[in-house]
Amino acid sequence: MKTKHFLSITDLSISELKTVFKIALKTKKELKTKHANKPLLRNQTMSMIFEKPSLRTRLSFETAMTQLGGHAIYLAPSDIGLGVREKISDVAKVASGMTNIIMARVFKHTTVEELAAYSAVPVINGLSDLEHPCQTLADMLTILEVKKELSNLKIVFIGDGENNVAHSLCLGAAMLGMQFTCASPQGFWLNQEIVKKAKKYSLKITLTSDVKKAVKQADVVYTDTWVSMGDEKEKEKRLSIFKPYQVTQSLMKLAKPDAIFMHDLPAYRGNEVASEVIDGPQSVVFQQAENRLHAQKALLIHLNQKCTSLS
Ligand code: CP
Ligand code: NVA
Numbered sequence: 001m002k003t004k005h006f007l008s009i010t011d012l013s014i015s016e017l018k019t020v021f022k023i024a025l026k027t028k029k030e031l032k033t034k035h036a037n038k039p040l041l042r043n044q045t046m047s048m049i050f051e052k053p054s055l056r057t058r059l060s061f062e063t064a065m066t067q068l069g070g071h072a073i074y075l076a077p078s079d080i081g082l083g084v085r086e087k088i089s090d091v092a093k094v095a096s097g098m099t100n101i102i103m104a105r106v107f108k109h110t111t112v113e114e115l116a117a118y119s120a121v122p123v124i125n126g127l128s129d130l131e132h133p134c135q136t137l138a139d140m141l142t143i144l145e146v147k148k149e150l151s152n153l154k155i156v157f158i159g160d161g162e163n164n165v166a167h168s169l170c171l172g173a174a175m176l177g178m179q180f181t182c183a184s185p186q187g188f189w190l191n192q193e194i195v196k197k198a199k200k201y202s203l204k205i206t207l208t209s210d211v212k213k214a215v216k217q218a219d220v221v222y223t224d225t226w227v228s229m230g231d232e233k234e235k236e237k238r239l240s241i242f243k244p245y246q247v248t249q250s251l252m253k254l255a256k257p258d259a260i261f262m263h264d265l266p267a268y269r270g271n272e273v274a275s276e277v278i279d280g281p282q283s284v285v286f287q288q289a290e291n292r293l294h295a296q297k298a299l300l301i302h303l304n305q306k307c308t309s310l311s
Contacts, residue, residue: 004306005116007125009133009168014175024141024298039069040301046072047095049104051082052229057126060292061103064300092118107230122303129230132164135264136172137295142288143220146260151177155220158183158211159245159272161190165224165264170194174201181206183214185241211245218255222262223247223272247273252282260284
């Protein structure tokens with residue numbers, strides 16, 4: 001079996017991305033109406049390697065595997081000591097010898113790259129310091145459901161731009177022809193390599209520190225924690241730098257009247273978002289969270305089909 005990894009959102013082509021959304025909408029409907037999905041991954045097992053905590057990523061992948069007739073094994077940070085108890089390459093060879101797919105949530109992006117380099121089965125990035133592509137799949141699926149389209153929309157990310165969620169969102173938006181604006185304080189702008197990569201797909205990318213200007217005409221206002229996993233040592237400094245970047249009700253009023261609010265979660269009310277926004281009528285965060293399941297399921301089906309056709 002030849003491998004097809006998913007380390008970056010750009011590991012899918014634009015047409016594959018659209019195929020994944022189609023599969024997700026279909027399997028979501030199937031699950032809601034028939035209360036079950038076809039067992040397309042029967043007898044398949046997924047290794048889920050976690051160096052960091054998770055609620056949505058673990059729940060969505062484990063549930064997706066169960067609902068597709070397969071099985072997922074959770075390997076907690078203390079279980080395997082990735083790169084400490086055992087070399088990353090050895091973990092990749094062992095896990096791919098016994099299981100059909102590997103999902104890993106790691107600190108350094110080079111760790112998922114190394115896993116992929118030594119794995120005989122697909123490796124999925126369940127979040128690294130550079131990207132969170134699985135989140136973007138669910139985000140775009142949610143926007144598509146709510147707005148009935150993707151291209152031509154304006155999506156504004158506010159807060160920590162030098163961040164996995166913002167990076168994958170920027171790339172995904174560029175791939176799908178959306179206008180992407182990132183409003184961040186100086187020093188927390190998107191990684192330049194990511195911007196360069198995104199600009200190969202679209203030039204509709206704006207970086208600014210002016211949060212009020214940024215949200216004008218926005219269809220989607222998106223934020224993420226100011227203190228990502230691994231940034232805890234900088235917590236106090238970050239809380240003070242990002243303070244003017246909180247998504248408040250008055251900021252939402254500057255966007256289009258039918259703009260939606262999105263957040264990958266976990267959220268810190270009173271920091272990056274005011275309670276009345278995340279718990280208010282414009283917020284779609286729980287639909288977005290549930291869509292992690294449907295998006296991840298579609299990704300698994302797509303990668304499995306791809307591997308079968310390559311073998
Ligand atoms: N959004 C997200 O990835 O959530 P978890 O960290 O809980 O998996
Ligand atoms: N940027 C956040 C995303 C959490 C899902 C982090 O890396 O902690």
